[in-house]
Amino acid sequence: MLRASTTTVRNSTRLARSFATVVDSASGVKVAAIDNGQPTSAVTFLVKAGSRFENKPGVAHALKNFAFKSTNTRSALGTVRESELYGGVLTSSLSREHLALTAEFLRGDEEYFVDVLASFITGARLPRHELNELVLPLVEADSVAASNDPTTKALEAAHTIAFRHGLGASLFATQHPSFTIDDIKTFATSAFSSGNIAVLGTGIDQAKLSKLVEKFLGKIPSSSSAATPSTKYYGGETRVESTNPLQTVFIGFGTTGAPSNDLAALASHVAPEPHVKWSKGISPISEATPSGTTVQTVYLPYSDATLFGVLIQGENAADTKTAAQAVVKVLKSQVSETDAKKAVAKAKFRAASEADSRDGVVSLLGNKVFAGADASIETTLSSFDAVTPSSISSAASKLLKTKPTYVVVGDITALPYADEVGL
Amino acid sequence: MTVFGPLGPSLANYVRSSKTLHRWLKPVSLWYANLAGYRRMGLKYDDLLVEERFDVQKALGRLNAREAYDRAFRIKRASHASVVHADLPKDEWVSASEDKRYLKPHVLEVVNEDLERQKWDNLTVSRHR
Numbered sequence: 227m228l229r230a231s232t233t234t235v236r237n238s239t240r241l242a243r244s245f246a247t248v249v250d251s252a253s254g255v256k257v258a259a260i261d262n263g264q265p266t267s268a269v270t271f272l273v274k275a276g277s278r279f280e281n282k283p284g285v286a287h288a289l290k291n292f293a294f295k296s297t298n299t300r301s302a303l304g305t306v307r308e309s310e311l312y313g314g315v316l317t318s319s320l321s322r323e324h325l326a327l328t329a330e331f332l333r334g335d336e337e338y339f340v341d342v343l344a345s346f347i348t349g350a351r352l353p354r355h356e357l358n359e360l361v362l363p364l365v366e367a368d369s370v371a372a373s374n375d376p377t378t379k380a381l382e383a384a385h386t387i388a389f390r391h392g393l394g395a396s397l398f399a400t401q402h403p404s405f406t407i408d409d410i411k412t413f414a415t416s417a418f419s420s421g422n423i424a425v426l427g428t429g430i431d432q433a434k435l436s437k438l439v440e441k442f443l444g445k446i447p448s449s450s451s452a453a454t455p456s457t458k459y460y461g462g463e464t465r466v467e468s469t470n471p472l473q474t475v476f477i478g479f480g481t482t483g484a485p486s487n488d489l490a491a492l493a494s495h496v497a498p499e500p501h502v503k504w505s506k507g508i509s510p511i512s513e514a515t516p517s518g519t520t521v522q523t524v525y526l527p528y529s530d531a532t533l534f535g536v537l538i539q540g541e542n543a544a545d546t547k548t549a550a551q552a553v554v555k556v557l558k559s560q561v562s563e564t565d566a567k568k569a570v571a572k573a574k575f576r577a578a579s580e581a582d583s584r585d586g587v588v589s590l591l592g593n594k595v596f597a598g599a600d601a602s603i604e605t606t607l608s609s610f611d612a613v614t615p616s617s618i619s620s621a622a623s624k625l626l627k628t629k630p631t632y633v634v635v636g637d638i639t640a641l642p643y644a645d646e647v648g649l
Numbered sequence: 650m651t652v653f654g655p656l657g658p659s660l661a662n663y664v665r666s667s668k669t670l671h672r673w674l675k676p677v678s679l680w681y682a683n684l685a686g687y688r689r690m691g692l693k694y695d696d697l698l699v700e701e702r703f704d705v706q707k708a709l710g711r712l713n714a715r716e717a718y719d720r721a722f723r724i725k726r727a728s729h730a731s732v733v734h735a736d737l738p739k740d741e742w743v744s745a746s747e748d749k750r751y752l753k754p755h756v757l758e759v760v761n762e763d764l765e766r767q768k769w770d771n772l773t774v775s776r777h778r
Contacts, residue, residue: 301762301765303762303765303766303769304765304769307769307772311774354711354713355710355711355755358710358711
């Protein structure tokens, strides 16, 4: 009884510290940490080295796969074996804006793992033979897997026709990339400087993390944040032939400027996922969707643009067309008061449950940490309270006035054209 | 590990570190290298490295395109010289300044990687807190 009550007290004090304050360390690197009292810690080095910043197509993808290879302090093998001894997990992932280098480890091992992450930033050797022997096979495997996945293919094509340059650059290198090791080195030198790096920790004390970052990233060259021309939205239609049995249609719209919660709420409004298992759901889309066809909303916020859309996948082109027509009908209809309330609650829950996972925290707060803004989960969630039915409706009507981004992947002779689904 | 040959243990560093020894033995080494005759066949010393080994094979894969092409060309030219039982014309001989160890650094790198792997494979772990 006594034990139970003490644990509750301890947990409540820990939970009180569930926000991150962004601190500029002396080297100019932004540091933010959240400690919810988990048994493990994770540290993510977020680098502005996503595909929108790359100097040649595919270079960002190669640099992502170069993570945790040999540095001035450790060889590639040494990094892996030593991390295994500590029982940590090292991952690198690439988005259109950021390269995320993450280490997850037991509490107490932070000094070693921050050193591993920092040594790639400060002393990556990037030798040519590692590119050929270790990195290019990984790059090729990623690219092949991406080209066989209709969802990835549709979203890649959608980004390209929606934004053309910058955010339109593909996340994946082509299967026979034209870059050399020197391109990767140039890209790495320009990206690995103080203004381009933010450090996010979960399950670790802010002061401790700042101290370690100071220790290992102290001598990093200082720079202002990398800037790219601001994103413009174009839109258009493209049809990609694919032998994959899944027939895919993507109907999307883009906006520029900072992502707004209205769109997140609209995405939840359109999302036909059922609230209980084994049910079809009550949204008009799910009622019109033939069985075997799935409809999911895609809401991808970036620092200066948002891609919002619906991905429809079915076993045959006719079913996919029926579902796509239902989606367009819902997009064009008015949002009622009750629906708007439901949508806001759903969007808020989505954002909150995203913040439960480590990847979610990084994607939710990453851009805010770079902007030096208030990067707490509480403010992110409370900002949803400003969304009203009329703001959702006006966001939807504004979207529909822009040129849609329409992509089909699959049997292009049978899949519908944009005007056939009512766009 | 090879006992003899270019990849075996060598006293070269010791000789280089001593001024007197270096002054006495340098002419002998130059005389020996010329006497060995590989330069007259248009080869460099690293072309003679025993290549039927995994580490040297891996090192050969790390040469850049230019080095790999030149190596293949030299070996082909030397094989032809061997078939016709004649040295190359004098202007095609490899001079002492051209006879660079282009492959050895790569081989050493691979050898060190193998040694490191052995080290990690046979590690006894004790943790300090």
